[in-house]
Amino acid sequence: MSPEVTVIGCDGRPFGPEAAAALAAAERVVGAPRHLNTAAIPVGAERVEIKHLQDALDAVGTHPGRVAVLASGDPGFFGIVRALRARGIKPDVIPATSSVTLAFARLGLDWDDALVVSAHGRDPKQALAAALAHPKVAILTAARTAAARDLGTELLTAGRKVYVAECLGTPQERVSDLAAEPSGQFAEPNILIVVDPETPADPETPADPETPADPETPADPEAPNTPRWLAGHQGAPPGWALPEDAFEHRDSMITKAEVRALVLARLGPGPGRTIWDVGAGSGSVAVECARFGAWVIAVEADQAQCARIEQNAARHGVRLRIVHGRAPDALNGLPPADAVFAGGGDRSVLAAAIKQANPERVVVTLAAIQRIGETSDLLTDLGYRPEGVQLQASRLAPLPSGQSRLAAENPVFVLWAERSIIVDDYLPYRGSNRPRSCRQPETGQA
Secondary structure, three states: OOOEEEEEEEOOOOOOHHHHHHHHOOOEEEEOHHHHOOOOOOOOOEEEEOOOHHHHHHHHHOOOOEEEEEEEOOOOOOOHHHHHHHOOOOOEEEOOOOHHHHHHHHHOOOOOOOEEEEOOOOOOHHHHHHHHHOOOEEEEOOOOOHHHHHHHHHHHHOOOEEEEEEOOOOOOOEEEEHHHOHHHOOOOEEEEEEEOOOOOOOOOOOOOOOOEEOOOOOOOOOOOOOOOOOOOOOOOOOOOOOOHHHOOOEOOEOOOHHHHHHHHHHHOOOOOOEEEEEOOOOOHHHHHHHHOOOEEEEEEOOHHHHHHHHHHHHHOOOOEEEEEOOOOHHHOOOOOOOEEEEOOOOHHHHHHHHHHHOOOEEEEEEOOOHHHHHHHHHHHHOOEEEEEEEEOOEEEEEOOOOOEEEEEOOOEEEEEEEEOOOOOOOOOOOOOOOOOOOOOOOOOOO
């Protein structure tokens, strides 16, 4: 006999008639101690504390009668409903106000443009990348863990405004500005709300190339006051592989749109993903990855190119981090990446980037055919499976007669590779001579 399961959301307010009736009829009540201690559990009902999720699911699924599950806020939103359904249990759900709703309400903020992510019981890397890349984010966290504190510290360091909501819906509820907290400490966080600082930077202060580039225009192509049709991240941009004139660049030295299209496809940018662009040049690849919602770190040795990256990020309404410095030294201390793009630099730079970033995938563009074999060998030695293609586009160009001709672009080799094994130290380079450096389509200096 299958159990009759009702999941009841708790937000600190008295239960409504439907929830109260479901709880009164329950023979087994499952929940966290804080919910069980405040609920009117019927006399004779078995009380089961949730200490480990799988044990709690067993307690729900093995009882033949009526079971009430008490859960925070809206149990269908990053809650226990998904886990129950994965066990084949189809519960009735009586939601309460979610912690995300409460947190934004306490701050008096609209949140249909907020990205909501979870670092509760998960690797916080994706949550951090999403929060760095998006203007407004809610991060669900776990109490009494270092993850929430570390996330808050990282975000404050990046110049974001961070609010901490603790014990929402309880007498101990507290919402505070993390920057104003002594030592940035908090006790029982439910959620971190991450927004842009309200006070704009001093226009007389030059931009710090080691900090994120703040957009001057919103990432959403709609005006800020235009009603939104989609909550959270707006998904893929309306177009990508943008034309070269969509970016400030130097002497037409930029990754061409046709090449950029394939590079983007192989990098796979998206919310929660961190991507390095090593030798970023004018930042066309970096900016396009950021338009997909990825957190991008653009490494560039040329200060003038760093300024162009910042201009291009502002032009397209995205945020990314610009690191002014020459690789491999400039890579020291950077966080790991899900993917690395290299549009320039030599073997030692690429090897250092891969070893430090430890990415799932690598994409490299090359102009010289001599570089293909040595780069492919390096990727193989580092534990990746390389593939590649030559791209040579011929664009339509007008003739004086009004007809069109084909104007050939320079061929470019694109190599990409996914990790196949883990190699601690790559093997010595197979060739006897060190490869000569070669200027790449994007004139980045790694």
